[in-house]
Amino acid sequence: xxxxxxxxxxxxxxxxxxxxxxxxxxxxxxxxxxxxxxxxxxxxxxxxxxxxxxxxxxxxxxxxxxxxxxxxxxxxxxxxxxxxxxxxxxxxxxxxxxxxxxxxxxxxxxxxxxxxxxxxxxxxxxxxxxxxxxxxxxxxxxxxxxxxxxxxxxxxxxxxxxxxxxxxxxxxxxxxxxxxxxxxxxxxxxxxxxxxxxxxxxxxxxxxxxxxxxxxxxxxxxxxxxxxxxxxxxxxxxxxxxxxxxxxxxxxxxxxxxxxxxxxxxxxxxxxxxxxxxxxxxxxxxxxxxxxxxxxxxxxxxxxxxxxxxxxxxxxxxxxxxxxxxxxxxxxxxxxxxxxxxxxxxxxxxxxxxxxxxxxxxxxxxxxxxxxxxxxxxxxxxxxxxxxxxxxxxxxxxxxxxxxxxxxxxxxxxxxx
Amino acid sequence: xxxxxxxxxxxxxxxxxxxxxxxxxxxxxxxxxxxxxxxxxxxxxxxxxxxxxxxxxxxxxxxxxxxxxxxxxxxxxxxxxxxxxxxxxxxxxxxxxxxxxxxxxxxxxxxxxxxxxxxxxxxxxxxxxxxxxxxxxxxxxxxxxxxxxxxxxx
Numbered sequence: 001x002x003x004x005x006x007x008x009x010x011x012x013x014x015x016x017x018x019x020x021x022x023x024x025x026x027x028x029x030x031x032x033x034x035x036x037x038x039x040x041x042x043x044x045x046x047x048x049x050x051x052x053x054x055x056x057x058x059x060x061x062x063x064x065x066x067x068x069x070x071x072x073x074x075x076x077x078x079x080x081x082x083x084x085x086x087x088x089x090x091x092x093x094x095x096x097x098x099x100x101x102x103x104x105x106x107x108x109x110x111x112x113x114x115x116x117x118x119x120x121x122x123x124x125x126x127x128x129x130x131x132x133x134x135x136x137x138x139x140x141x142x143x144x145x146x147x148x149x150x151x152x153x154x155x156x157x158x159x160x161x162x163x164x165x166x167x168x169x170x171x172x173x174x175x176x177x178x179x180x181x182x183x184x185x186x187x188x189x190x191x192x193x194x195x196x197x198x199x200x201x202x203x204x205x206x207x208x209x210x211x212x213x214x215x216x217x218x219x220x221x222x223x224x225x226x227x228x229x230x231x232x233x234x235x236x237x238x239x240x241x242x243x244x245x246x247x248x249x250x251x252x253x254x255x256x257x258x259x260x261x262x263x264x265x266x267x268x269x270x271x272x273x274x275x276x277x278x279x280x281x282x283x284x285x286x287x288x289x290x291x292x293x294x295x296x297x298x299x300x301x302x303x304x305x306x307x308x309x310x311x312x313x314x315x316x317x318x319x320x321x322x323x324x325x326x327x328x329x330x331x332x333x334x335x336x337x338x339x340x341x342x343x344x345x346x347x348x349x350x351x352x353x354x355x356x357x358x359x360x361x362x363x364x365x366x367x368x369x370x371x372x373x374x375x376x377x378x379x380x381x382x383x384x385x386x387x388x389x390x391x392x393x394x395x396x397x398x399x400x401x402x403x404x405x406x407x408x409x410x411x412x413x414x415x416x417x
Numbered sequence: 418x419x420x421x422x423x424x425x426x427x428x429x430x431x432x433x434x435x436x437x438x439x440x441x442x443x444x445x446x447x448x449x450x451x452x453x454x455x456x457x458x459x460x461x462x463x464x465x466x467x468x469x470x471x472x473x474x475x476x477x478x479x480x481x482x483x484x485x486x487x488x489x490x491x492x493x494x495x496x497x498x499x500x501x502x503x504x505x506x507x508x509x510x511x512x513x514x515x516x517x518x519x520x521x522x523x524x525x526x527x528x529x530x531x532x533x534x535x536x537x538x539x540x541x542x543x544x545x546x547x548x549x550x551x552x553x554x555x556x557x558x559x560x561x562x563x564x565x566x567x568x569x570x571x
Contacts, residue, residue: 083540084537084538084540086542087502088542089541089542092541124482125496125539125540125554160434162440163443163444165443165482165483165484166484166485166536167481167482167483168537181437181440182437183477184481185482200436241542241543243545249543250543251543285500285538315542317501317542331500331501331504332501334499335500335537335538338537341481
């Protein structure tokens, strides 16, 4: 049995069309699911140890059980395709090369949980993904995989594509819902959680694209099979988006628990010109940086959490000795300053102060006090905002500043460049 | 700019495609922009009238989302990714765009061909540095292929 879920599909000829997808065995899982009881499907997902691929790594089966039982009224499924975490491009491959895999995952999920309508919230910049997904929805509807009485069962479900207009924060699930309701993307205060009060105040499940795309293989091959592909409590394979200073940047599907060094040196071909590894951001910009010494680590949710970082979105960004920590830090601060939604004062003002401190650190006027202030302001944001964005700024900036203190202070000492 | 009957019809269709009409507000503004290159205050007001919401509600949304523009730019829009993986290469691209096309971030080239905006991660980090011209992303970009790419946009 194949131990890769995505690889054959992503590389299949015309895999983006219904015909190509069905040739690879596509929609067989949906046929099987419709003959299972919804409860059995939820059980398989729990057994799979699938954890959310968007960033938080929350057990998917458990998240599913937070939804109240169906009451005959509208209940929503939203596929979070607002991929914007710097370094992350995995969902783009699914959306453009195998959009039917996402649709099949959504249809099965909706059947398992009694959801009545699905939305794919796609970031506005993914225009190619939009074309592919729109075509896939039309093809699936024509073939009877979407719409009324799917495959002549009693189950009906529709999916619509909704394009965003440029805002990183809309990847946060309640900001996404606000945006989908036609408002600014300001995260909501929780509770209530979307499972009980989401889109239009109705129960709503929001799952990442890659998470939903895992569902067909879990149903077809079984939850325990999926769990066996990964490591303990970390079921399945993961799409790692590898970028930065490696010879072969790209998308790699590997079992959860694969060593970070194996990803960089074996699959990624190592660092150009044999330069020295400086550090790695292992899970998208919000994941605290690992120094070269910390990189001998299994890529799973728990190992990275123990190391004070996170697996996050699976985006692995590699830096070598030619990368200045000042540029890394400054780009990071700029990003959070630009993308803070402005709702909470510690985050809005905090990112503004971080930006100003960073500008001074980079100038001739920079002093050690500015560095100390940067660390202190970064820490001060943590735990004081409505959504996890504030914690992300705080932890990402603090880790860069603390772990590379010597280099930053040396720069301040006049060794510019 | 006035919306005109075709665009109005398109927006009404969008409104009808959601369970609540206001969900179509952002797609409607994107549709206006696809037609005119921006959403000016007259268009924004007409949109608010169609949705039966205040112009301030539309303004609130327009000012929040980075892809929505309120004034017309050049014939082609360049988004230059400045996020972490692209940031080093982006500085070089920016320099070339300034020197060869007189383009500054937020500005338009004197011949009206291009507008340039810095943006955050375009999700093409394996092709860093990446830029988006109109509705396609290109990378990796270096001085040589930047010229040949941009020459294709008149």
